[in-house]
Amino acid sequence: MLRAISKKICLLGDFAVGKTSLMRRFVYDLFSDKYISTIGVKVSRKTVAVPDAGGVVELTMMLWDLGGGDEFERVRPSYLRGAAGAVLVCDLTRPETLARLRDYAGELRAISPAASLVLAANKSDLADGRQLTPAQVESAAADLAAPYYLTSARTGEGVEGLFRHLARLLVA
């Protein structure tokens, strides 16, 4: 039996960690090296089929790519309302972006306590500049009770797996 549902998913994390790039890689299979700041929110959608006990669920993921940083702190709660899940994104070359994920997760859970989380440790392709070890990412993910993926929006590494994992959590 085919069941069709839509879920709102927010991409959260500091500025320039690669939220927009991850979203573009997943939805359009595109990547650009040029950094363009996001202000506000850009909603994109992608429908994926997720196996379920009773058959297959056609899940439309409404992906909310939110502007990162403190500037949107005031308006972020209005963006987070109704979120069923979130991708918490940090940059493997900037350790402070991993530490900040606890704040983003706290903000989301204050508004949507049941939201499912996954953690994306992005820019895994930048091996030379990497400042975070997989163990540090694993520890932070465990603190947030979220599965984690090392991702690269540039190469596509881990991106599909990350979003599919979240899709399974949302359907379960």
Add this chain to the structure above:
Amino acid sequence: MIPRGHDVDSTVAEHILGDLGVAYAITDAGFNVVQESGSVDILWERPESCLGRCLIDCVPELVGCEDLLADVLAGDLPRFELAWANRETADGQTLYLTIVLLPYRHPSGRDSGLVYVVQDVSDMGLVDRQLAQSRNELRLLQEQLTRQNLELAAANAELRRLDKMKSAFVSVAAHELRTPLAPIRGYLEVLLDEDVGHLNAEQREYLEILRRSVQRLLVLTHNLLDATRIETGRVELVLRPADLPALIESVVAEHSAQVEARAQRLEVQLSPGLPPALCDEARAVQIVGNLLSNAVKYTPPGGRIDVTLAPAGEAGFLEVSVADV
């Protein structure tokens, strides 16, 4: 002919809203669009009418916000606003929109629904994005700079540690080298003084060579120890009033044989009537001696070397200079 009454008002209102980049739609209680006004390009995700369709199906930003819409409809929430919603147009441009949802009450009081208002704030959005872009790029540079400074500080600390180790090693090595030199020199003196037997000319010549070599080694180890003392800040200066002109003349006299051997010309200019200078005499001799020795060594044969002593630019100081011309 201009229509009268309500028609005039609505035409003007439409004109004003259009000029402000505002469009709106009204829904019934089931969120179905019953009226739309203004540009469909900013109202809906796709540039086509949504009359009769569910508002949530036409506005992606409202997916997941069903409970919120119900709260606005019931009057539990006076309004819901979403700032800076990005929409991409068919030609790839980004529109920045402010979305507002308000409760709608028909004047008759019979029907209720929602008013969905959209304002195109792209002009402001583009400026804001440019500002955010510059701010974020600056922050990235600051973060990079901070990281590099930390790395540099760590590298500096490591270099200091290695330098300290090197100084300690050189100091120990110099001491160890100097220790056996003292008995060697002592026995050489005994031999040269013929205390243990007569020396022929050849033997004396060889022993003199040995003595000069031992002397050079002593000077070398002494210099090494001095260098480590300077590096570790253990040099203690004994400051006393000294007659610098006499000191310089004695150093010059010590080097005169070398200067002559290289056919160099040594010009010494000592300002008359200088007062005694407060300095460590032994170190002063060493410094002037080293400078002069270098000058002799690196000035070509036949060249000129100037040694001067004069009041320095700063009052209360004297300046010694050794220049090879």
